[in-house]
Amino acid sequence: MKWPSDLIPATLQRRYKRFLADVVLADGSEVTVHCPNTGAMTGCAEPGSRVWLSQSDNPKRKYPYTWQLVEVDDQPVCIHSALANNLVGEALGSSGLTELAHYRSFRREVKTETGSRIDFLLRSEGLPDCHMEVKSVTLLDAEGCGRFPDAASSRALRHVDELRGWVEAGQSAVLFFAVLHRGIDRVKAAGAIDPAYRDALARAEAAGVKLLAYRAEITTSEMRLSHSLPVSVD
Structure with a gap:
């Protein structure tokens, strides 16, 4: 399975309301992204973690970025459970x-x-x-x-x-x-x-x-x- 677009690196600030997370992009801007995981995500949602996002060009989406990967102990983890x-x-x-x-x-x-x-x-x-x-x-x-x-x-x-x-x-x-x-x-x-x-x-x-x-x-x-x-x- 190939990712739909080049993944974008960012730094996680926090995950909240189950479906949302705030991240900081490489240019220093802060954005809210969709979190496609309803579970506890134990060990995979630590503030400061390096994460990767996909970006949708659908103008109807409220949050164009989707959180896909997180780095945990130098290992990539996919948090998109579906x-x-x-x-x-x-x-x-x-x-x-x-x-x-x-x-x-x-x-x-x-x-x-x-x-x-x-x-x-x-x-x-x-x-x-x-x-x-x-x-x-x-x-x-x-x-x-x-x-x-x-x-x-x-x-x-x-x-x-x-x-x-x-x-x-x-x-x-x-x-x-x-x-x-x-x-x-x-x-x-x-x-x-x-x-x-x-x-x-x-x-x-x-x-x-x-x-x-x-x-x-x-x-x-x-x-x-x-x-x-x-x-x-x-």
Whole structure:
């Protein structure tokens, strides 16, 4: 995935109201930018951090700049969580995910019989349908481990339970962690932050939900999923 335009460096002043951040551009001017991440962004929103922005030429946008990357401990991190699904879609389309290469087709944002939406529905003749949810991981602990979630999340908990339900109904399910922090070398549940999620994840894995994690290679010109990482509940 290539960025839509050359990314613009800036310095973060503060993030607030979930969707907004104030930054200082290289010429010293201060602007308010859109923050495309509704999570806690723990460790990724420290004032003074070096950040990179994209710029839209849409005259209807109130905030033409969008915050895309932040530098954390000299490592690039993508804070635009919705891009995780784009990265996974690209990798599926190019058969870049070895563990899922046996599926021949996929659809995105599929409405299920329960009325919810699944990020990806994977299909191949002779195999049960595979329901896959994607989560972006940017929280890094002191040991180089990525943790999810970075705040207690009833939505993430519901998704895990839904995946377990699909497996128990005789289909397949995958929980895919897209690691958008180049300093992370493995992924685990953040039990200290959300013990209910950790327990639900353990139940889902025991039922047969497959856990996968891939790390993205991130530069100011492009981003792509590169290789798998170990993932576990604890």
